[in-house]
Amino acid sequence: xxxxxxxxxxxxxxxxxxxxxxxxxxxxxxxxxxxxxxxxxxxxxxxxxxxxxxxxxxxxxxxxxxxxxxxxxxxxxxxxxxxxxxxxxxxxxxxxxxxxxxxxxxxxxxxxxxxxxxxxxxxxxxxxxxxxxxxxxxxxxxxxxxxxxxxxxxxxxxxxxxxxxxxxxxxxxxxxxxxxxxxxxxxxxxxxxxxxxxxxxxxxxxxxxxxxxxxxxxxxxxxxxxxxxxxxxxxxxxxxxxxxxxxxxxxxxxxxxxxxxxxxxxxxxxxxxxxxxxxxxxxxxxxxxxxxxxxxxxxxxxxxx
Numbered sequence: 661x662x663x664x665x666x667x668x669x670x671x672x673x674x675x676x677x678x679x680x681x682x683x684x685x686x687x688x689x690x691x692x693x694x695x696x697x698x699x700x701x702x703x704x705x706x707x708x709x710x711x712x713x714x715x716x717x718x719x720x721x722x723x724x725x726x727x728x729x730x731x732x733x734x735x736x737x738x739x740x741x742x743x744x745x746x747x748x749x750x751x752x753x754x755x756x757x758x759x760x761x762x763x764x765x766x767x768x769x770x771x772x773x774x775x776x777x778x779x780x781x782x783x784x785x786x787x788x789x790x791x792x793x794x795x796x797x798x799x800x801x802x803x804x805x806x807x808x809x810x811x812x813x814x815x816x817x818x819x820x821x822x823x824x825x826x827x828x829x830x831x832x833x834x835x836x837x838x839x840x841x842x843x844x845x846x847x848x849x850x851x852x853x854x855x856x857x858x859x860x861x862x863x864x865x866x867x868x869x870x871x872x873x874x875x876x877x878x879x880x881x882x883x884x885x886x887x888x889x890x891x892x893x894x895x896x897x898x899x900x901x902x903x904x905x906x907x908x909x910x911x912x913x914x915x916x917x918x919x920x921x922x923x924x925x926x927x928x929x930x931x932x933x934x935x936x937x938x939x940x941x942x943x944x945x946x947x948x949x950x951x952x953x954x955x956x957x958x959x960x961x962x963x964x965x
Contacts, residue, residue: 661685661692665729668758671790673727683725684711686739688732700724700751710740710772713753717746717778725754728771733763733797738770747778747810754786757801759824761793768800775805777840780812787817791824798826805832809840811866816843821856822964823849830858836897838866846875847964850883850911857886864897864926873901878960879911890918893926903932906963908956 661669665687669675682700685693696702699719703712713724726741745751761767777783791799801821809815821828834842842862850856862871871891879885891899903915917930937959945955 661687662731664731664760668729668731668760668790669727672729672756672758672788673725673754675725675727679723679725681723681725682713685725686728688730689735689737697722705740708740709738710742713741713743715743715745715749715751717748719746719749719751721750723752723754727755728757728769729759730757730767730769731760733761733767733795734765736766736768738772740772741774743773743775745775745777745781745783747780749778749781749783752784752786756786756788756790757803758790759793759799759801761791761797761799762795764796766798766800768802770802770804772804773806775807775815777807777809777813777815779810781810782813783815785815785817787819789821789825789828791826793824799824800827801825802829803831807832807834807842809834809836809842809869811838812840813837814841816845818845820847821849822847825854825856827855828857830856832860834862834871836862836864836866836869836871839868840866841869842871844871844873846877848875848877848885849880849960849964850878850885851880852883853881854883856883857888859888860901861890861892862899863892863894864899865894866897867895868897869895870898871900875903876964877905877913878908878964879905879913880908882910884912886914886916888916888918889930891920891928891930893919893921893923893928895923896925897923897927899926899928901930903934905934906960907934907936
């Protein structure tokens with residue numbers, strides 16, 4: 661891999677050297693490196709582009725890294741990755757896509773990740789998106805995440821998009837079994853004329869299951885964001901969605917929460933708050949010696965953390 665691709669890996673997966681554990685690194689549409697372990701296998705699909713990640717039951721304290729980097733302008737790809745996580749596992753999965761585009765053509769990566777999480781398994785999933793380049797071509801990312809949680813399982817998703825993505829539609833669909841939990845934490849910042857849309861649908865099918873969908877975002881310049889969260893309570897369950905957004909310059913944010921109770925014992929809550937940075941916050945930081953721009957950056961960074 662060249663230095664540009666290595667820099668992208670550092671941005672999306674915090675990889676500065678070969679990671680421990682299982683990994684599959686994809687660069688410009690091809691497999692660049694792969695490693696399996698005694699408990700985690702990675703197999704290329706034969707019917708379409710992508711991989712199967714098979715994690716054996718009882719696997720604990722292991723990780724899988726599957727980052728994607730694109731450094732050729734005009735490259736477009738769709739990749740299908742399926743995760744089969746056995747019962748009683750406790751693993752961390754790190755994904756993400758970085759695009760470096762200095763050409764005139766658009767570069768696009770669409771990843772479809774499907775998770776089958778076994779009984780009483782625990783998964784932490786981290787996904788970062790990042791773009792850069794001084795060309796006229798756009799950086800486009802359209803990730804789709806599909807989750808099926810078996811009884812007693814737990815999954816926490818951390819998705820981050822902070823810089824350089826011109827257009828994205830982030831789609832998440834989840835079905836929860838009995839006593840399972842799905843926590844989603846999203847962080848998005850847009851600028852210029854970028855567009856970001858997040859579309860979540862969570863079906864709370866199993867008795868005693870729980871979800872919490874939290875989005876924090878900042879829209880700068882003339883960028884636009886749309887946050888959609890549908891939670892369907894189909895059993896005795898608890899669901900909560902929350903969207904907090906800061907608008908700056910001429911940014912636009914739409915929050916569209918939707919909760920549907922199909923069961924008498926479903927408890928569903930949604931919250932949304934959109935607004936500019938409060939003047940007293942800026943004043944307080946400026947009295948400490950910061951300029952207005954520096955104060956804004958401090959507030960935005962703290963908000964997204």
